[in-house]
Amino acid sequence: MDRSLTAAKDRAEHVALLEAIVKHGSRQAFSTLFDHFAPKLKAYYRKGGVEPMLAEDLAQETMLSVWRHAAKFSASIGSPSTWIFTIARNVLIDHVRRQKARQGDLNDPSLQPPPVDIADDLVDAQQRYKTLRAGLVKLPKEQAKILKMAFFDHKAHSEIAAETGLPLGTVKSRIRLAMQRLRDDLGELE
């Protein structure tokens, strides 16, 4: 079955599970979400170079945030995956910051990106997510590779250039092209 179709179904289910946590404090709903996301979160932290046991701790911490803050998720502005990704990223930033804490006071809230609304001219979030998934699969390999290096290997774009030997300008234009494509895909929905 088309992975992006499966993903769209998952998304609707995950939204319902988050709602069940908010409305009823449903442990069952949390367990289902946990079983889906915690192994992916562990993979995310492992890819970022975190040791296996610590990766599980961070995955658990992320899922605890999901439990505590489920009411902050708004189905109209995005997908549970995006929301959980932003929590996972912030947990990782916090972790790195704690490690660096001895070097000085890095206790700066602005380190963590603020939650941002999806574009105002929002079409159906479900359709949007499906289109985005499909768009990512269709991206030219060299563009997809740069996105994955950014999100999973935690390389800044200048580090990607240094590591791949590509000119900085090439890395920048690939990022621009990738985002342009994704935006065009979503634009066609309107």
Next chain:
Amino acid sequence: MSASPPPPESLLLDYAAGNAGPATALLLSTHLAMSKESRGLFALMEAAGGALLDELDDEPLERISASSALQRAEASGDVSMPATWPARQAPQSPDPRKGVPSTFIEGELPKPLKSAVHEIGGDRRWRKLGYGVAATRLAASDERERAHLLWARGGTGIATHRHVGREVVLVLQGAFWDSGQRFGPGDVAVCEDGTVHGPSIDRSEDCVCLAVTEAPVHFTGLAGLILNRFCRF
């Protein structure tokens, strides 16, 4: 006149993926507060991050489970959900502009910057770098990059200079011109390592910017490069 400069896409991706240093993160969060276009782009990048997370192959869990997580939640008294995020450790800001002459910054600072400016404390002052240009360092700096607020009088020309290390500049007030491009409030200019340029401050008003420079650029070093002259354009 020129069209607005493009959003700093590569830097926004660094930030969305969690790879920006503290000073760059401060600059970009301030930029996002000022630019609707970049907010849309940033949201798309975060959505891409979420979709890529979905694509990851599962790593089997060895010692955590939903029930162990719920037990931890119970132990810490988090069985019921608080209605709001817990307060972050943002400093309280009775007067965010304390220590910064108010004539330099008109109106409200964008939110992320308020706390950063507050951290300067009461004794920090603008340091004059030359006629018509002043700077003050912000606490978001670390060993790799430094954040400064820059102030330049309207009409000032900055002598042509070469950048060592990347410099990213966000305009907070006023405007400057660089290579025929106008940068106004909310716009971000990126000068990569080795760039040679000589920007000019727009005559319309004084310009205030947030600048993030990569080490090893020291501001004292840069100050020596800035020779001020008035130029016409």
